Amino acid sequence: MSIALAKPVTKPRTASKKARQLQLIKATIRSIAKHGLSTTTMATVSKEAKLSQGIINLHFQSKDRLLVETLRYVADEYKAVWEKALVDSGDSTKEKIEALVGVDFEKSVCQRNKLAVWFAFWGETKSRPTYREICRKRDQEYLQVMIDLCRQLIEEGSYQKLDAESVANALLAMTEGLWLDLLMSPDYMTPEQACDVCMHYLQTVFPRHFQA
Amino acid sequence: MSIALAKPVTKPRTASKKARQLQLIKATIRSIAKHGLSTTTMATVSKEAKLSQGIINLHFQSKDRLLVETLRYVADEYKAVWEKALVDSGDSTKEKIEALVGVDFEKSVCQRNKLAVWFAFWGETKSRPTYREICRKRDQEYLQVMIDLCRQLIEEGSYQKLDAESVANALLAMTEGLWLDLLMSPDYMTPEQACDVCMHYLQTVFPRHFQA
DNA sequence: ACAATGAATGAATGATTGTTCATTCATTGC
DNA sequence: GCAATGAATGAACAATCATTCATTCATTGT
Numbered sequence: 472m473s474i475a476l477a478k479p480v481t482k483p484r485t486a487s488k489k490a491r492q493l494q495l496i497k498a499t500i501r502s503i504a505k506h507g508l509s510t511t512t513m514a515t516v517s518k519e520a521k522l523s524q525g526i527i528n529l530h531f532q533s534k535d536r537l538l539v540e541t542l543r544y545v546a547d548e549y550k551a552v553w554e555k556a557l558v559d560s561g562d563s564t565k566e567k568i569e570a571l572v573g574v575d576f577e578k579s580v581c582q583r584n585k586l587a588v589w590f591a592f593w594g595e596t597k598s599r600p601t602y603r604e605i606c607r608k609r610d611q612e613y614l615q616v617m618i619d620l621c622r623q624l625i626e627e628g629s630y631q632k633l634d635a636e637s638v639a640n641a642l643l644a645m646t647e648g649l650w651l652d653l654l655m656s657p658d659y660m661t662p663e664q665a666c667d668v669c670m671h672y673l674q675t676v677f678p679r680h681f682q683a
Numbered sequence: 684m685s686i687a688l689a690k691p692v693t694k695p696r697t698a699s700k701k702a703r704q705l706q707l708i709k710a711t712i713r714s715i716a717k718h719g720l721s722t723t724t725m726a727t728v729s730k731e732a733k734l735s736q737g738i739i740n741l742h743f744q745s746k747d748r749l750l751v752e753t754l755r756y757v758a759d760e761y762k763a764v765w766e767k768a769l770v771d772s773g774d775s776t777k778e779k780i781e782a783l784v785g786v787d788f789e790k791s792v793c794q795r796n797k798l799a800v801w802f803a804f805w806g807e808t809k810s811r812p813t814y815r816e817i818c819r820k821r822d823q824e825y826l827q828v829m830i831d832l833c834r835q836l837i838e839e840g841s842y843q844k845l846d847a848e849s850v851a852n853a854l855l856a857m858t859e860g861l862w863l864d865l866l867m868s869p870d871y872m873t874p875e876q877a878c879d880v881c882m883h884y885l886q887t888v889f890p891r892h893f894q895a
Numbered sequence: 896a897c898a899a900t901g902a903a904t905g906a907a908t909g910a911t912t913g914t915t916c917a918t919t920c921a922t923t924g925c
Numbered sequence: 926g927c928a929a930t931g932a933a934t935g936a937a938c939a940a941t942c943a944t945t946c947a948t949t950c951a952t953t954g955t
Contacts, residue, residue: 486932507810509721513913523934528914587809594806596867597799598719607867632895634883640864640872641880647863648856655808655819660852668853671846675887683844698902725943735904740944 492530492540495520499541504584508538508591539601542592545585546609552580553613564623565680568673571617575646576666586654614643628679638676645669704742704752707732711753716796720750720803751813754804757797758821764792765825776835777892780885783829787858788878798866826855840891850888857881 486494498520502511505519513527513534520526531537553574560570574580596603621642622635649665674681698706710732714723717731725739725746732738743749765786772782786792808815833854834847861877886893 488932491932504809507807509807510810512911514911524913524936525915525934526932529933534913583809587806590802590808591806593863593867594799594803595719595721596802597716597795598722603867610864610867637880637883640861641857641884644860644864644880645853645857647860648858649852651805651859652822652852652856655805655815655822668849668856671849672853672884700902703902724941726941736906736943737904737945738902741903746943 488530491522491526493544495522495527495530495537496541496544499537500545500584500588503541503591504587508595539605541588542602542605545588546605549580549609550612552577553616557616564620564627565677568617568620568624569670569681571613571620572642572646572669572673573666575650575669576662578662581650581653581662581665583654583657586650589650590654610643614639617642624677624680628677630677630679633676642669642672645672700742703734703738705756707734707739707742707749708753708756711749712757712796712800715753715803716799720807751817753800754814754817757800758817761792761821762824764789765828769828776832776839777889780829780832780836781882781893783825783832784854784858784881784885785878787862787881788874790874793862793865793874793877795866795869798862801862802866822855826851829854836889836892840889842889842891845888854881854884857884 495516499511499516502515502519506515513524516537517524517526527534527537531540553571556570556574557567560566579585592602593606596606617639618635621633621638624630625633625635625638646669649660649668652660653662653665670681674683707728710728711723714727714731718727725736728749729736729738739746739749743752765783768782768786769779772778791797804814805818808818829851830847833845833850836842837845837847837850858881861872861880864872865874865877882893886895
């Protein structure tokens with residue numbers, strides 16, 4: 472008992488740089504979700520992280536860099552999740568598309584805090600080229616994979632009338648629009664129902680692969 | 684000549700309350716599009732309106748009210764435009780749906796400044812109930828009309844497998860997602876192309892009404 | 896003409912915000 | 926054990942911001 476109590480009287484004040492930065496980024500996500508981007512301050516973030524005022528400038532130099540790194544973190548995490556889902560999925564084109572769509576409505580991606588972050592930064596893209604480029608990159612990478620998969624499925628199923636790019640664009644746009652519903656009206660629709668809306672679209676577009 | 688010059692030496696300083704408020708709201712829209720919501724200040728707005736600092740508090744009491752009234756203005760304008768489009772459209776259900784979709788990609792609605800305003804406020808909805816309610820109301824009113832039209836078309840065309848609510852939700856989500864593309868990557872897609880993506884969706888869902 | 900009205904101004908004010916830095920404190924190597 | 930190191934603190938500072946208000950000025954009624 473006395474041995475067990477001996478150490479933890481003083482809390483360790485140091486952590487590795489990476490760990491502190493991650494802690495601050497996660498606090499930023501919570502702060503944006505809780506207060507909005509326009510009222511997220513150095514104080515709200517450091518308070519959320521239960522650390523002192525100066526800590527952000529120590530690790531990120533400025534508020535601006537913290538915000539950019541937060542956006543980059545969410546974007547990288549998103550990419551990592553769908554890349555893993557592709558690897559883990561079945562080999563068929565249909566299963567890969569299914570896995571990709573599934574990711575967008577999965578817990579780690581489709582939680583309101585994360586959605587709030589996406590929309591917060593999307594709202595600033597017109598005036599902030601840095602935000603815009605990060606967001607566009609995310610979109611383009613995902614879109615390219617989806618286009619390729621759709622093209623493959625169109626060949627496999629001889630859906631001659633279909634244009635892969637249009638279908639992929641429609642699917643991606645639909646997902647982002649459904650995210651807005653989930654952010655704004657979480658009581659109106661669950662992530663599962665939102666996913667069903669996308670699957671329903673796939674059924675009507677690729678009837679021979681996706682059937683009810 | 685001397686008579687023509689006599690008057691306009693001094694500019695009129697007074698305008699009706701409504702006119703000034705509208706001028707300030709339009710300046711707010713431009714400021715949000717140019718600087719983003721989080722760096723839109725009383726100074727950027729009054730400067731954009733070419734009026735003095737104190738003018739906003741005179742007409743709107745606070746910055747907060749100005750922002751809420753700006754959102755309300757954009758929402759009301761949007762509703763007015765689609766209600767007019769419905770009245771002006773042909774009588775058939777198909778034409779009404781077409782008119783409704785067309786509005787979303789029409790100049791007055793689908794300009795980047797307006798889109799920037801929508802996304803700016805959407806990004807804050809999680810933390811600001813007032814914003815959320817205005818945005819939800821807009822969504823719900825439009826959605827309800829679209830659901831009713833889809834239900835009618837499903838009956839007319841005997842599309843037994845279709846669920847009106849799913850189709851309307853998918854269409855609305857797609858539109859909002861396409862708005863994001865138009866805001867972020869205006870060079871990748873034109874409003875006309877975005878509209879085509881929606882029309883393409885309608886073709887696959889209601890093949891007997893919308894054909895290529 | 897002139898006074899009364901109220902819209903508009905912009906300098907001043909106080910509150911908030913991002914950033915800095917001298918100091919504190921836990922950790923590491925000797 | 927004892928310096929040396931550098932992570933972390935939080936009070937202090939400068940900059941920015943929303944708001945106020947005494948003053949200016951165009952308009953309207955008499």
